[in-house]
Amino acid sequence: MLIKESLVSAITSIKSNATRSFLTSLAIIIGTAAVIAVIGLGSSAEKALEQSIDDLGGRTLYVSPGQNRRGAVTKGMIPLDIKDAEALARNNEHNWRISPTITRNRQIKFGNANINERVGAYLPIHFNVRGYDLEHGRLFTEDENYGRKRVVVIGSDVPGELKTNVKNILNNEILIAGVSYKVIGILKEEGSTGWQNPDDELYVPLLTGAQRLFGTDKVDSINVGISNDHNIDAVMMTIEEILRAKHDIGPGEDNDFRISDYSQFADLRRQATGIFTALIAGIAGISLIVGGIGVMNIMLVSVTERTREIGLRKALGATQRVIMMQFIVEAILLCIIGGIIGILIGTSLLFLFASLNDWPYALPISAVIGSITFSALVGLFFGIWPAKRAAKMDPAVSLRYE
């Protein structure tokens, strides 16, 4: 009954000074909102990253052109070409899926729409390696690749960008760099991975792109898809062996290509995001402590204002402990209410941000519980001193306080 009395008294006091209470807890509100939004965004970003890695359907190694150094002389970038990819594809030691890519920006026309968009030349297997799914129509085939057919599969955003819709564009001709291509398929929305947005891209068969569109057999990179249970180091060694032989690199000479692991990027990014999140959340946490000082200040005012009430309660038999509890409960409640409002604002901000970025919405429950607990602790810590002052008041003097 005493705890209930303390709570009722705290609520009454907060309600009767609504504006003051709100302003007091504003720093707590802002602090909690910031902590929640930042931690939420951090974990949303991480989840987005993990999802895009999962979407790759296992791991993808990424072979890109590098520099060749002979002695002190650095030559330019040594390109990879389609033959390198074919050499890798002939090896079936690791059951890998080889997908070379050439991407360039080209002018795209459909009707009156004219846009500059990324066009990628890929093997049919690319969709499988990257885990892209088809929404309408079909993907191109090996035959169409070898036949250098002018067919194109487009990302889900492309019809909109060409100011048309799926129905009008599917199985119709569009102009890529002035040459007409038949739209045979439209992909499902994939969402941006952070590196690139597959929804904006146009996909043509590798050989069509190499010969008709880009006039080059030099590829930007070769994706090597492997399943998760493969030994990455062994796979990298095999790639190295094949390409070194192909590029005629002697013993002791450096590679003229680089092999990277997407998940390495992911780890780096995860680390960077983590550090950044912790930093911002820490700064936001400081504002909670600053807010606590505000709470202490207003509690001191409240204690002074209610001197007569304290005197009365003591005259009626309240012990020091009871008076102290009443004011501590009030300070904690003030902070918890601020914390709850802050969490509501923080989650709304997070929701807004995440949906703007097409990120999945992830907020660790520990962040919510943590920030409520922290607010309560701030209230406890900064409420103790004012509450002690109230408890120590002389009943005879405080009853006559004007």
Place this chain on the structure above:
Amino acid sequence: MIIKTKNLTKEYEAGSQIVKALNGIDLSVEKGEFISIMGPSGSGKTTLMNIIGCLDSPTNGTYYLNERSVSELDDDELAKIRNEEIGFVFQSFHLLPRSTALENVMLPLKYSGCLENEAIERSKKVLEKVGLQDRVKHSPSELSGGQQQRVAIARALVNKPSILFADEPTGNLDSKTGNEVMNLFKDLNNQGQTIIIITHEDKIASQSNRIITIMDGLIESDTRN
């Protein structure tokens, strides 16, 4: 014997000076008495009430309340005595403005650890006793001055104190409601309640059975009607 004090003194430090508020008070109060304490302001009557009301402790002297020495009790023990043995009624009522009449009356019971249902029952009964059974859910601002003071009296009585202190209880009331409150005190006294009133009005004092006049921290006169 409810109250027995011997050579009670109280000194204050006011700046560098020491002010003697009480200069040696010997006072005995029997159960069922209705006493008025009179005296000009600064005479020490408020200090005396604070000490025998356990709101303050004396500098020297002994004070027995119900045969128990209270001059050396600690803070928590004093709080318990204020809660259980003493009821206070103040000039300015001292009600919690945002609580109902019932909640105000319940307050001492909350501090004595009474269960909520029992507290509500007992508080309602006392409110009935002071004639406010239909004002239970009203807040102080919805009550007249006389009604507010009756709520305060109910609050003072709810824990069945051995002694009821009233400090200028009619000071903020007009004479008609003041009389009503005095009649209530007389009724309570007739039912056996020990009451001590502090007043400077002869008209009020004359309604009690015993008048004690304080002057310069000493009992100047002690007369029984």
